[in-house]
Amino acid sequence: MNTLNTTKPLLIDLARSLSEQIFPRSLEIESRKNLPPDIVNALSAAGFLRMMVPEQFGGLECAPQTFVEVIEQLAKGDASVAWCTYIHCASCIVSAYLAPDVAHELFSPGTVKISGAYAPTGRAIRTVENGVSGFRVTGKWGWGSGAVNADLMITGCVIISEGGKPELLPNGKPRLQSIILKREQVRLLDNWTAFGLKGTGSSEFEVLDEFVPEQYSTCLFTDPHCDTPLYRFPLFALLGLGIAAVALGLADAAINELKKISNEIKAGIKKQTASHLQVHQITVARAEAKLLSSRVFFLDAIETAWRQAQHPQPATLENRCAVRLATTFAVDSSVEVVQSMFALGGGTAIFESSRLQQYLRDILVLSKHLMITSATYEQLGCLSLGVEVEIDTL
Incomplete structure (x- = not known):
């Protein structure tokens, strides 16, 4: 069911x-x-x-x-x-993407927590130890959000053959493997000092020559996966949805916080609340329109791709592009909304006790994620204009 x-x-x-x-x-x-x-x-x-x-x-x-x-x-x-x-x-x-018995072993307990990074900044040397095929993993990764509370860690690696050269896929590109390690095989560096999203604990982490059996790894580009709608949904689009979801939630919270402030702070000769000021009225209305319109675009793109995922055919390039574009636009729009609410907050917004300054810090850090930078617009713009461009990550 x-x-x-x-x-x-x-x-x-x-x-x-x-x-x-x-x-x-x-x-x-x-x-x-x-x-x-x-x-x-x-x-x-x-x-x-x-x-x-x-x-x-x-x-x-x-x-x-x-x-x-x-x-x-x-x-x-x-x-x-x-x-x-x-x-x-x-x-x-x-x-x-894992073999069913391995996925069942790792995930069926129901309480497992997994963090890590898919970015292939590590090296995995193919080897056989005690008759078990696997990899010797070494590397350092950034953005280990939630790693302190994780049981398992994902590490993206370039696979190195016994000859010391990267293994190549049929298309000639290096094989990139997502390798799962136990938390105790990973060293957290405790160096998360960003000014926003402070509570994520997104420190760097490293692995030093740890052995992992091959069955605890997969290549997201080539290996088969569960043939159900969720995993037919465009992979890279799916990986990025949460960024926009956090941004939209922050933007909504910022508008609500500004409304609260506007109804509490009195200004001007008449000592009316700030909600009576034309600049507050216009800016809030525009912010709500920007938030709602970008959210509708985002959810509509998701819904269209989800309908396509009900069928066994691969996701169309059009659907993949639409979700990535809507995701990036939702983040950009949310950043603008939060910035405008912070600006309206005036002097009250600068203090550490202010929710507006926290929302601003959090969304500015969020907006630096690689999945939603201007490079996405460039990639999609090339496709729209008929310019040849790499599409593997759409």
Whole structure:
């Protein structure tokens, strides 16, 4: 049975409720630089960390729309909580590419937490030890969001053959493998000092010559995956959805915070609340229009690609492009909304106690993610204009 119809309303309600509970704890989360264990346990108990795991391995296998709405709701309570939830879920997508017995072993317990980075900044030397084929993994990766609370870590690696050269795929490109390690095989560097998303604990992490059996790895470009709609959805689009979901949640929270301030602060000779000022009225209306329109574009692109994913044919290039464009545009629009709300907040927005300054810091850090930079517009613009461009990551 498809869990989407039975879990979506419950998941959204749970996300809204948890968001309200974590809202007062943002300063605590920032000061810790990591999510408190009780919050992580609550996320796990609600099923939020299993949204991208196949049903056959104990996951919820949620539709992308459900996933986005859950992350969006959590972001209204705290961006770091939403971000770590997104990263755990994105990391779980690897479960659909592993051999069924391996995926069942790693993910069926239901409480497993996985973090890491797909970026191939490590090296994995192919070897055989004690009759077991595998890799010797060495490397350093950035952006280990939520790693402190993880049981497993994903590491992206270039596969090196016994001859010392990178293995090549049939298309002539290096084989990039996603390799899963146990948390104790990974060293966290505790160097997350960013000015936003402080509570994500997105430190660098490294692995020094650790052996991993080959079955705990996969190539997302070539290996078969679960043949169900969620995993027919464009992979790189799926990996990026959470970025926009966090951004949209932050933008909505910023507008609501500004409304609250506007109805409390009095200004001018008449000592009317700031909500009576024309600049507040116009700016808030424009911000709401920008947020709502970008969100509709985003959800519509997801829905169109999701309908396509119900069929066994590969996702069309048009659908892949639309989701990536809508994702990037939703983030850009959300950044503009938060900036405009911070500007309207005036002197009250500059203090550490202000939600607006926190929203601004969080969304500016979020906006630097590689999946939603201007390079995406360039890539999509080339396709639109008929200029030859690489499309593997669309």
